[in-house]
Amino acid sequence: MFGLKADWSLDVHERYFTMDDYAGAEPRWCTGCGDLGILTAVHRVCRDAQVEPENTVAVSGIGCSSRLPHYMKTYGFHGLHGRALPVACGIKSRRPDLDIWVATGDGDCFSIGGGHWIHSLRYNMDLTLLIFDNGIYGLTKKQTSPTTPQGFHTNTHVTGALLPPLNPLTVTLGVSNVSFVAQTVDWNAPLLYEIINAAHQHKGTSFVRIVQRCPMYMEQLNQEMQDDPSRMLLLTHDKGVQVDDAVVRMFENHQEHDPSDMAAARAIAQDDSLIPLGVLYHDPDAQRYDELTNVGLNMPMQERVQGLNAALDKFAI
Amino acid sequence: MQVHRLQASAVDQMEIQRKPMTKQSQAIKVVDSLDVRPAVRGGAQRIDEHIVEIVSDSGEGAQKCGQSFGAVSGKMGNGVWTVEIIPAEIQPPERTPDGASGIRIRLGSKYMTNMGDEADLAVAFNEQVLYSRMANGAYKKGTIILLENMWATSPFEEVQEQYRKALLDFEEQGLIVVELPIEKECLKLVSNTRRGKNMFVLGMLCHIYSRDVDKSLAEIARVFSRKGDEVIKANHNLFNAGYAFAREEVEYHYEVPSYTEETEQQTVVLNGNTAIGLGVMASGMEMVSMYPITPATSASHYLADDFHLTGGFVHQAEDEIAAIGFAIGASYAGKTACTITSGPGIALKTEMIGLAVMAEVPLVIIDVQRGGPSTGLPTKVEQGDLLASLYGAPGDSPKVIIAAATIAECFHFVILARKLAESFRTPVIVLTDANLATGVQPIDRPQISEEWFAAPVDQSAWKEGVTAYDWDAQTGLSERPIPGMRGGEYVLTGLAHSRASKIAYDTRSNQEGCDMRSRKMSALAATLNPPDIHGDPQGDLLVVSWGSTLGTIEEAVDNARSEGHKVSSLHLRFLSPIEPGLKEIFNNFKKVMTVEINYSDDPGGPMITGESRRYAQLALVLRAHTLVDVDCWSVVSGHPLQPGQIKDVIIEHLALITGEN
Structure with missing residues (x-):
């Protein structure tokens, strides 16, 4: 109900929201699914930011990831396969007051929604974009996704996925005006929370790729990485996310990386010998399209009538 | 100066016969009455209406000339309909039939609603472009052709030969060709006739049709207002020269009486796409989300110029699907938004339209139809999207579809569409076409109503216990919650859903949802009157x-x-x-x-x-x-x-x- 601020003043909330206030329907994801941890982290970030549920919108496409809005007690938009981002951008275009989350998957975002992914990054509207990347189509039962490892057996490539997987980080970092790029794994709760929290605080499109377990169809893939943290690289820096030493010690490999250094970010993303975790790139000053689409917002009625008259005058004879 | 005329005297002896029209256009149609006769020099002949064409290579300004001619005629109280003749390519080869670019102006002493039949008079900047118009059946025996004669003395023998052959062809078809040294006259005033010949021709036409000189000069000043006084002056000089040239050298001289008295009723001259743009502004829209597509794009071009005047923004999306998705997002969030497209865009947007039907998101979709199927005829007219609009989506996807019949309706139907979309919580498709998009007509200036700008819904708290789809069983209608409304939180979904917008695969829910969405159409139908x-x-x-x-x-x-x-x-x-x-x-x-x-x-x-x-x-x-x-x-x-x-x-x-x- 209340909290003490750093200056010892008492901050009394008229309304105080607990995690339950953001929790919608009972999740129907599979036991052991990485989505559950992501959902919990999102609830926690919302609670910590004390965003009003009625001013929060969770937007998604289609797929396991995209069920997330149903598990939020906020407004939600569970739309079409691949099309979460245009809808989210449209909402944000004239509603700067709303806090927008986008939940999408590797198929939804990188495959059918590929065009929107690229362009929405460039628009850089203030959205928190979470990609639940399990490397497989789960809801439609084990088809190859753009991030399925080459050789992995799926129902559409029974002798193994034919091509090398897409690298979402290099693609994302190649888009001009990109402003926040981070990567994490679903099974490290403290890191997951810190990265989603940093993404949420960033003003602009925060791209978070969450490497995520699918116990039903991709168990072996991420299990190996879970068992062997030496395959991951923790990025550390003052400008990145800060985690406990205990969390840092979980990872054998660390690298000090300044998130404002695009060239270094691209080099890290390009090197696929290790999975980088942390903030790869952050530019708090990138231009935001939602600050442009807002033009004329709340123009008084009288002014609009005058404007229409002025427009008609140009055609008057 | 030598003005060579062909065929003028042959008109009176012309054999009259009637050929039935077939679907294939005839090269030259023969009509049973001729109202085009050489006027007596000095006095203007009174006529009820005329169809005038200006045809040139692309980029010679024929359209600007014709638009100004139409505007001046409108100001003088004539009924006017103008339509552009558009080549499909940006830079087609010069002096070719396919490159024909220009404009047709039908003016007369009555309200004009269409382009009419064959032209009475045409100004042609070269002879080749006329072939394309002849193939379209644009001319008849006795159509007067005022033809640029510079090609007769071209340094290229081939061009001279083409020109000579064309004169014979035109003569054979019964056209009255008047060869005029337009280029030569313009060169007395400007070095580059590609910039200027059109205003000289405007001057000619304004004399031939007894247009008001002051109104014409004012129109030129308006058209070139952004280019500065020097450009205006140069174009005024060209106009005056053309006017004097026609007075001295062209024997045709007409008077087209006005059909309206000078009244207090104000008039605006619009094409259909500009009318749509103004309709979008008048309907209180805040957002147009579009992707470039012919022939719809010019509506967005217009909005890009003026939408800010009413506080709106044009979003050019990365594709057609994103364009409608963006508009649906804005509408879901309680803002008024629309998307403007043409047939191929409708095809791409179909899944999103289905979502808007299913989730009952108010949305205005404007389809400026063009020829199909596939990429089809991008610049040309067709009414080919009716069934796609009605039935394009999988499953049952009832929505409101209205079609504008006039340029004035292009304006008013956007306002109507927004009202219907919100009242019935549904997408509304407004169908227009390339003919309306490019047709230009003076219409009564709309009387603005403040009501048009009202916000869709207020943002006060949602009523406790009311679901997101609280359908009225009789009408299928329901109120919608908007993000920001406390207590209205729901998750919109394209899946079959219950009244509470919960995913519902049970045996009843989809039936009920389909019933309710269809019932809205019956409820709307019950409010309509039989057509006149x-x-x-x-x-x-x-x-x-x-x-x-x-x-x-x-x-x-x-x-x-x-x-x-x-x-x-x-x-x-x-x-x-x-x-x-x-x-x-x-x-x-x-x-x-x-x-x-x-x-x-x-x-x-x-x-x-x-x-x-x-x-x-x-x-x-x-x-x-x-x-x-x-x-x-x-x-x-x-x-x-x-x-x-x-x-x-x-x-x-x-x-x-x-x-x-």
Whole structure:
């Protein structure tokens, strides 16, 4: 109900929201699914930011990831396969007051929604974009996704996925005006929370790729990485996310990386010998399209009538 | 100066005969009355109407010239309809029939609703472009051609030869060719005639048609206002020179009396796409989300110029799907948004339209139709998207579909569409077409209502215990919560859902949802009146139409009725739900047929039987709707319908009825 601020003043909330206030329907994801941890982290970030549920919108496409809005007690938009981002951008275009989350998957975002992914990054509207990347189509039962490892057996490539997987980080970092790029794994709760929290605080499109377990169809893939943290690289820096030493010690490999250094970010993303975790790139000053689409917002009625008259005058004879 | 004339004296002896129109356009049509005769020098001949064309290579400014001519005529109280002649390429080769670019202006002493039949007078910057117009049946015996003669003395023998041959061809077709040294005259004033010849020609036309010089000079100043005084002055000089040249050297001189007295009623000159743009502004929209597509884009170009005046923003999306998705997002968030597209865009947006139907998101979708299928005829007219709009989506996807019949309706139907979209919580498709998009007409200045700008819903708290889809069982209507409304939190979904917007795969919910969405259409239909009948409410033939063909068809019906034929017409604006009372109206006619610009099988064609014949789109809908044996006549030539052509169709079909009797 209340909290003490750093200056010892008492901050009394008229309304105080607990995690339950953001929790919608009972999740129907599979036991052991990485989505559950992501959902919990999102609830926690919302609670910590004390965003009003009625001013929060969770937007998604289609797929396991995209069920997330149903598990939020906020407004939600569970739309079409691949099309979460245009809808989210449209909402944000004239509603700067709303806090927008986008939940999408590797198929939804990188495959059918590929065009929107690229362009929405460039628009850089203030959205928190979470990609639940399990490397497989789960809801439609084990088809190859753009991030399925080459050789992995799926129902559409029974002798193994034919091509090398897409690298979402290099693609994302190649888009001009990109402003926040981070990567994490679903099974490290403290890191997951810190990265989603940093993404949420960033003003602009925060791209978070969450490497995520699918116990039903991709168990072996991420299990190996879970068992062997030496395959991951923790990025550390003052400008990145800060985690406990205990969390840092979980990872054998660390690298000090300044998130404002695009060239270094691209080099890290390009090197696929290790999975980088942390903030790869952050530019708090990138231009935001939602600050442009807002033009004329709340123009008084009288002014609009005058404007229409002025427009008609140009055609008057 | 030598002004060479061909054929002028042949007009009076011209053999009059009538050829039936077929779907294939005729090179030159012969008409049974000639109102074009050389005027007596010095005095202006009074005429009721004229059709004028200016034809050139692309980039020579013929369209700007014609638009100004039309605007001045409108200001003088004439009825005016102008339509652009647009080549499909940006830079087609010069001096080729395919490169024909220009404009047609129909002006007269009555309200003009269409481009009319053959032209009376044409100004041509070269002879080759006329071939394309002749192939389109744009001219008749006796059409006066004011032809640039610089090609006769071209340094290229080949060009001279082409020119000589063309003169013979035109003579053979009965055109009256007047060769004029337009280039030479313009060179006295400017070094680059590509910038300037058009205003010289405007001056010529303004003398020929006794246009008001002050109004013309004011129009030129308006057109070039952004370019500065020097440019305006140069163009005024060209205009004056052209005017004086025509006075001295062109013997044709007409007067076209105004049909309206000077009144207090203000007039605006708009094309259909500008009218849509202004309609978007007037409807209180805050957002247009679009992707470039011909022939719809010019509406967005206009909005890019002026939308800020009413606080709006044009979002150019990365593709057609994103364009509608963005608009749906804005609308879901309680803002007013629309998307503007054409046929291929409708195809891409279909899944999103289905989502808006399913989730009941108010949305205005404007479809400026063009020729199809596929990429089809991007710059040309067709009414080919009716069935795609009605039935394009999987499953049952009822939505409101209205079609604008006039340029004024392009404006007002956007306002109507927004109101319907919000009242019935549904997408509304507004169909217009390339003919309306490029047609220019003076219309009454709309009287603005503040109501048009009202916000869709207030943001006060949602009523406790009310679900997101609290359908009224009688009407299917429900209120919608908007993000920001406390207590209204729900998750919109494209999946089958319950009243609370929960995913529902049970046996009842999808049936109920489909029932409720369909019921909204019945509820709207119950508010509509039966359509007006143009002509008598009973007779031999009823012509049913929709969209941009209204003016042409009514003109054709009027002409046929003046000859004693028992034909009437009926024009539909609401196509979903369809206007009521049709069966009863149809039963008062011996025969009912649609006239449309979309595909239908010719009933006499090979392999076509009564069973196998594929009908035009509205005809198919009306047959299913009324169980009346509605016939159809339709073309997909890419060309707007013309009154003479439709009158022939009417008479042909009347003859069939008489034959049957």
